[in-house]
Amino acid sequence: MTLEILLETDDLVVVAKPSGMLTLPDRFDAALASVRGQLQQLYGEVFTVHRIDKDTSGLLIFARHLQAQRFLTQQFEERLVQKTYLGLVIGRVAADQASFQEPLEEHPTQKGKMRVSRHGKPALTHSTTLERWGRFSWLSIDIETGRTHQIRVHLSHAGHPIVCDPLYGTGEPVLLSSIKKHYKPSGTEPAERPILDRLGLHAWRLRVSDLSGQPLQIEAPLPRDLDACLRQLRKWQRL
Numbered sequence: 001m002t003l004e005i006l007l008e009t010d011d012l013v014v015v016a017k018p019s020g021m022l023t024l025p026d027r028f029d030a031a032l033a034s035v036r037g038q039l040q041q042l043y044g045e046v047f048t049v050h051r052i053d054k055d056t057s058g059l060l061i062f063a064r065h066l067q068a069q070r071f072l073t074q075q076f077e078e079r080l081v082q083k084t085y086l087g088l089v090i091g092r093v094a095a096d097q098a099s100f101q102e103p104l105e106e107h108p109t110q111k112g113k114m115r116v117s118r119h120g121k122p123a124l125t126h127s128t129t130l131e132r133w134g135r136f137s138w139l140s141i142d143i144e145t146g147r148t149h150q151i152r153v154h155l156s157h158a159g160h161p162i163v164c165d166p167l168y169g170t171g172e173p174v175l176l177s178s179i180k181k182h183y184k185p186s187g188t189e190p191a192e193r194p195i196l197d198r199l200g201l202h203a204w205r206l207r208v209s210d211l212s213g214q215p216l217q218i219e220a221p222l223p224r225d226l227d228a229c230l231r232q233l234r235k236w237q238r239l
Helices: 035-043 066-077 150-157 224-236
Strands: 004-008 012-017 057-063 082-090 097-100 104-106 114-116 125-132 136-143 201-209 215-219
Touching: 012 035, 035 057, 057 066, 057 215, 066 201, 082 150, 082 224, 097 150, 114 150, 125 150, 136 150, 136 224
Parallel strands: 057 201
Antiparallel strands: 004 012, 012 057, 082 136, 082 201, 097 125, 104 114, 125 136, 201 215
């Protein structure tokens, strides 16, 4: 897996992370690919500003010195950064716009999983429905807080889990046979290949201020697999 460098300055570097790559090196398996590990090979020391899930694709900012890290991290902590994701969810979302405010906490018995709980920390997610099909919907999602798995938990709790999510949904891949009527398998392939078999969530856009105080807006283009899945849905699924 390789990174796409979207922006590079003396203060920061912005990359598009592929799905399946860790943000930071794994403490127990240093051989696993990570964004920070690859950036350190290119730039030397870099400093973490924020993270996204391993299976989420999209934007990540790293600072190139400690002053930049403090300046950028403070904006995330004070909720001054506008974070917009794009997500493909299961089901036809009825509302054009929705907000989710359920508090979140770590699951008491399932390690690495979160859940809605009145004892949890506040979390606020907003969604806008961009497109609808018979069995899927395409959403723009803004988060005002940055809780672990926030988008995934909130949407699953609302009855519309992110596609291919093994923790908060079924984890089943998107198959062409499930969206195309009168699908006929190829006689040359032993099994149908999924058109999407990873978490359908993409960190698309960030609005933040650079060290001079100027607003900075960066967008990460959709990865090929997610873009191809959307094209198939637009082609074969009825509105």
